[in-house]
Amino acid sequence: MAKIEAAVPGEGRGVSTYAGGVWSWITTVDHKRIGILYFVSGLVFFLVAGVEAMLIRLQLAAPGNTLLDPATYNQLFTMHGLTMVLFAVMPIGAGFFNYLVPLQIGARDVAFPRLNAFSYWLFLFGALLLNSSFLFGGAPGAGWFAYANLTSSQYSPGHGMDFYILGLALAGAGSIVAALNFIVTILNLRAPGLSMMRVPLFTWMTLVVSFLIILAFPPFTIGIVFLLFDRMFGTFFFEPLGGGDPILWQHLFWIFGHPEVYIVVLPAFGIISEVIPTFSRKPLFGYPVVVYSGVLIGFLGFGVWAHHMFSVGLGPLANSVFAGLTMLIAIPTGVKMFNWIATMWGGAIRFRTAMLFAVGLIAMFTIGGLSGVMHSSPPADLQQTDTYFVVAHFHYVLFGGTMLGLFSGMYYWFPKVTGRFLDERLGKVHFWLTFIGINLTFFPMHFAGLHGMPRRTFTYPAGLGFEGYNLTSTVGAGITLVAVLVFLYNLIRSLRSGEPAGANPWGGATLEWSTSSPPPAHNFDRTPQVRSRDPLWNDGVGPPAAEEEIHMPNPSYWPLVVAGGALTLAAGALIGLPVVLLGAAVMVGGIYGWAFEPIHG
Amino acid sequence: MERTSTGVPNEKMLMWAFIGSECMLFASLIATYLAYRGRSLVGPYPEDLLNIPFITVTTFVLLMSSLTMVLALSAVQRGDARGSRVFLLLTAVLGIIFVGGQAIEFSHFAGEGLGLSRNLFSSTFFLTTGFHGAHVTAGVIWLLSLWVLTMRGRLGPEKSVKVEVAGLYWHFVDVVWIVLFTVIYLMSGS
Structure with missing residues (x-):
C-alpha cells in the first residue's frame, strides 16, 4: 500500500508526485490519469470520425460525384456514426467523469481503481479492433444501427460486421464496468456532509448516465x-x-440506441450546469428541479425507443403511445433550458469561452430539440424519416448539444487539469468558427430533407434542387474542420505556454476548485467536510477532520492483462479456436492475478 | 471496513448494480424466447423434446444450492471454519450437478436432431439456457475459489463480505432459473 506523507494544507502543488514514463501510464489506476487517457483517446477518434465526415461531405458537394464508390461511402458513414458516438463523444465524456467525479465529491479515487483502468483498456481495444477492420477487408457498411437482415452473412459478406460485433462487445463491456464503478463511487464515496441534494450537477448527471449505461x-x-x-x-x-423477425433487431438496438442519446447528452447538460452558474456568479436556479428533470429524462428515455420505428408499422396504438411519451420527454428537457436561462437572468455574466460554448449549447440544442418534437408525431415522422431532415435534427443534438457542452467543459476545467489556461483569444475564434460552421453544415440539411433528399445514399442526380444545400453543408463542414484545428493548436500551445492558473481561476463553487491545479495524486490533503451546496461560495467547507493516513492504490498491470485477454478472445473469433482459448486462458489467469494482488482497490 | 456514505459496502453495492444490469440481459433473452415461441418452421418442437420431470429434479438441486449458500455465509460470518468448507463445497457441487444435467439435456437434444441451427426453438433455447448455464459455471468457479481460500484458512469472518457478494450473485442466478424454468418448461404445453 502506497503511503503518502501528510502534506501542508492549501496550495499543495507537487505534494505527491507521479512516477514518470510510459509504464506508469500503462499501469496507472489513478482516476485523473485514466481521465486524461480517455480524453486523449476520445480526441483522436474525434479527429478520425471528423475526417470520415469530411470525406462524406466532399463526396456530396456536387451531384453525381465519383470521389467515393458506394461501398466505401457506406463504410464511411457507418464508421463516422459509430466512432463519433461510441469512441469520441462517450470517451471524452468518460474523461470528464473520471477526472472530476472523485474531485467533486471529495474522494481520493473511484471505488474500484483497477476496475476503472480495466474499463479504459476495454474501450480502447474495442475501438481499435473495430477500426482495424479497414485493414482487413473493409469496415462494416450497414450503418451504425446495423439493421437486420442487411447484416446477415448473405447481404454483408466479408468480416466488416464481425468486427462491428466484436469491437462493440468489448467497448460495451468496458462502458458497463465503468458505469458500475461510478454508481458505487457517487453513492458511497461522498465526503461527510455531501448529501445527494448537495452533489454537483455534473456528478448527478454522471450518476444518471451510469444507470442508463448499465440498463441500456x-x-x-x-x-x-x-x-x-x-x-x-x-x-x-x-x-x-x-421464421425469425428482422424487426427484433430494431427493438433490441433502439432500446439501447435511444437511451444512448441521453448517455451522450446528459454529461454535456451536467457540464453547462456547472459552467453557467460560475460565469453568471449565481447559484444554479432551481437545483432540485434540474436534478429531477435529469432523472426523469433518464426514466423516460427507456420508453421512447419505438419512435425510431414508426415506419415499421407497429400499429396505431403502439405508435400513439410512443409518440405521447416522446412528446413528454420534451418537458423535462425544456425545464432545464429555462433553469439555465433563469440562472443567467440577473447574474454578473462573463462571456469567457467556456460560457460562450455553454450558451451556444442552449441555443443549438433547442433547435435540435424542436425538430425532435416534430418527429415525435408519426404522420410528420413518416414524411421525414430516412431524409436529411433527421440528419439535421440529430446533428443539432449531438454537435450543437453534446460537443458544444464538451468544449465548454474543456475550457472550464483545462486550468484545473494542467494548471494553465487555454488561450481565450484562440478560444473565441474556435467558438465562432464552430458556431458558424455547424449551422452552415446542418441547417441546410433541414431543407434538403424536406425536399426529399434521402440519407445514406452516396450521391444524387443534378436538377432535384439539392445542389445548393449540399454545397453549403460541405463549406460549413470545412469551416468546422478549421475550428477544430484552431482548437488543437490552442490545446498544444496552452499546454506548453498557457497563462498559469491558480487553484480556483474562475471562482467556481464546487470542491474540485479547493485543491491545487493540477491536483496532487491524492486530491485532498484532508477529507473536506461539506456544509452547503456551493461549498466554496458560502463558507460551506467545515474544518477538516482529524489527522488521517492517506492510502492510495498501487499501480497494477492486471487490468491490462485481463483486457488484453478479452481482446485476444474477441480477435480469436475471427482467427480460430486456439486463439479464443488462449485469450480465455489469459483472462482467467489475469482475473486470479488481479484477485490475489496484495493491494488495496 | 471502510466508511461509505450509504453504509453499504462498496463490493455489495457493485454486485447489486451488476445484478440490475444482468436483469436487462436476461430480460432481452426471455423476451426473445417468448416472442419466438411456437414460430419454428420445422421440428423438433419443444413439446417433442422437453423432459420436464428430469429438469424439475435439477431445478430442485439448484434451489437447494441457494439454501447451502445461505448456510455457507452464516458459517463464514460465525467463523465456523468446518461449516464454511462444507457448505461452500456443497453449493459448488450442487451447481455442478445442475450444469451436468444441462449437458445431458443438450446432448440428448442434439441426438434427437435438434442442433443449434435447426430451427427458432433451438436458436432461442440453446442461447437462453446456455447463457444461464455459463452464469452457473462462472459461479461454480467462484465458489470453488472461495472454498480453496477456506481450506487455507484465509476466509475469516472479517472477509465475509466476499462470500456475501458471491451469494448475491448465486441467488440471482437461481432466481433467473425459476423464471426460465417457468417460461421454457412449464409453459411449453400451452
Whole structure:
C-alpha cells in the first residue's frame, strides 16, 4: 500500500508526485490519469470520425460525384456514426467523469481503481479492433444501427460486421464496468456532509448516465450476440427464412440506441450546469428541479425507443403511445433550458469561452430539440424519416448539444487539469468558427430533407434542387474542420505556454476548485467536510477532520492483462479456436492475478 | 471496513448494480424466447423434446444450492471454519450437478436432431439456457475459489463480505432459473 506523507494544507502543488514514463501510464489506476487517457483517446477518434465526415461531405458537394464508390461511402458513414458516438463523444465524456467525479465529491479515487483502468483498456481495444477492420477487408457498411437482415452473412459478406460485433462487445463491456464503478463511487464515496441534494450537477448527471449505461447496453449486447450466432453458427434470430423477425433487431438496438442519446447528452447538460452558474456568479436556479428533470429524462428515455420505428408499422396504438411519451420527454428537457436561462437572468455574466460554448449549447440544442418534437408525431415522422431532415435534427443534438457542452467543459476545467489556461483569444475564434460552421453544415440539411433528399445514399442526380444545400453543408463542414484545428493548436500551445492558473481561476463553487491545479495524486490533503451546496461560495467547507493516513492504490498491470485477454478472445473469433482459448486462458489467469494482488482497490 | 456514505459496502453495492444490469440481459433473452415461441418452421418442437420431470429434479438441486449458500455465509460470518468448507463445497457441487444435467439435456437434444441451427426453438433455447448455464459455471468457479481460500484458512469472518457478494450473485442466478424454468418448461404445453 502506497503511503503518502501528510502534506501542508492549501496550495499543495507537487505534494505527491507521479512516477514518470510510459509504464506508469500503462499501469496507472489513478482516476485523473485514466481521465486524461480517455480524453486523449476520445480526441483522436474525434479527429478520425471528423475526417470520415469530411470525406462524406466532399463526396456530396456536387451531384453525381465519383470521389467515393458506394461501398466505401457506406463504410464511411457507418464508421463516422459509430466512432463519433461510441469512441469520441462517450470517451471524452468518460474523461470528464473520471477526472472530476472523485474531485467533486471529495474522494481520493473511484471505488474500484483497477476496475476503472480495466474499463479504459476495454474501450480502447474495442475501438481499435473495430477500426482495424479497414485493414482487413473493409469496415462494416450497414450503418451504425446495423439493421437486420442487411447484416446477415448473405447481404454483408466479408468480416466488416464481425468486427462491428466484436469491437462493440468489448467497448460495451468496458462502458458497463465503468458505469458500475461510478454508481458505487457517487453513492458511497461522498465526503461527510455531501448529501445527494448537495452533489454537483455534473456528478448527478454522471450518476444518471451510469444507470442508463448499465440498463441500456445489455439488450444491445444480446442483439449482437444473436447476430454473431446468426452469422457464424446459422441460427435464425434475424433470419426470415427460418421464421425469425428482422424487426427484433430494431427493438433490441433502439432500446439501447435511444437511451444512448441521453448517455451522450446528459454529461454535456451536467457540464453547462456547472459552467453557467460560475460565469453568471449565481447559484444554479432551481437545483432540485434540474436534478429531477435529469432523472426523469433518464426514466423516460427507456420508453421512447419505438419512435425510431414508426415506419415499421407497429400499429396505431403502439405508435400513439410512443409518440405521447416522446412528446413528454420534451418537458423535462425544456425545464432545464429555462433553469439555465433563469440562472443567467440577473447574474454578473462573463462571456469567457467556456460560457460562450455553454450558451451556444442552449441555443443549438433547442433547435435540435424542436425538430425532435416534430418527429415525435408519426404522420410528420413518416414524411421525414430516412431524409436529411433527421440528419439535421440529430446533428443539432449531438454537435450543437453534446460537443458544444464538451468544449465548454474543456475550457472550464483545462486550468484545473494542467494548471494553465487555454488561450481565450484562440478560444473565441474556435467558438465562432464552430458556431458558424455547424449551422452552415446542418441547417441546410433541414431543407434538403424536406425536399426529399434521402440519407445514406452516396450521391444524387443534378436538377432535384439539392445542389445548393449540399454545397453549403460541405463549406460549413470545412469551416468546422478549421475550428477544430484552431482548437488543437490552442490545446498544444496552452499546454506548453498557457497563462498559469491558480487553484480556483474562475471562482467556481464546487470542491474540485479547493485543491491545487493540477491536483496532487491524492486530491485532498484532508477529507473536506461539506456544509452547503456551493461549498466554496458560502463558507460551506467545515474544518477538516482529524489527522488521517492517506492510502492510495498501487499501480497494477492486471487490468491490462485481463483486457488484453478479452481482446485476444474477441480477435480469436475471427482467427480460430486456439486463439479464443488462449485469450480465455489469459483472462482467467489475469482475473486470479488481479484477485490475489496484495493491494488495496 | 471502510466508511461509505450509504453504509453499504462498496463490493455489495457493485454486485447489486451488476445484478440490475444482468436483469436487462436476461430480460432481452426471455423476451426473445417468448416472442419466438411456437414460430419454428420445422421440428423438433419443444413439446417433442422437453423432459420436464428430469429438469424439475435439477431445478430442485439448484434451489437447494441457494439454501447451502445461505448456510455457507452464516458459517463464514460465525467463523465456523468446518461449516464454511462444507457448505461452500456443497453449493459448488450442487451447481455442478445442475450444469451436468444441462449437458445431458443438450446432448440428448442434439441426438434427437435438434442442433443449434435447426430451427427458432433451438436458436432461442440453446442461447437462453446456455447463457444461464455459463452464469452457473462462472459461479461454480467462484465458489470453488472461495472454498480453496477456506481450506487455507484465509476466509475469516472479517472477509465475509466476499462470500456475501458471491451469494448475491448465486441467488440471482437461481432466481433467473425459476423464471426460465417457468417460461421454457412449464409453459411449453400451452
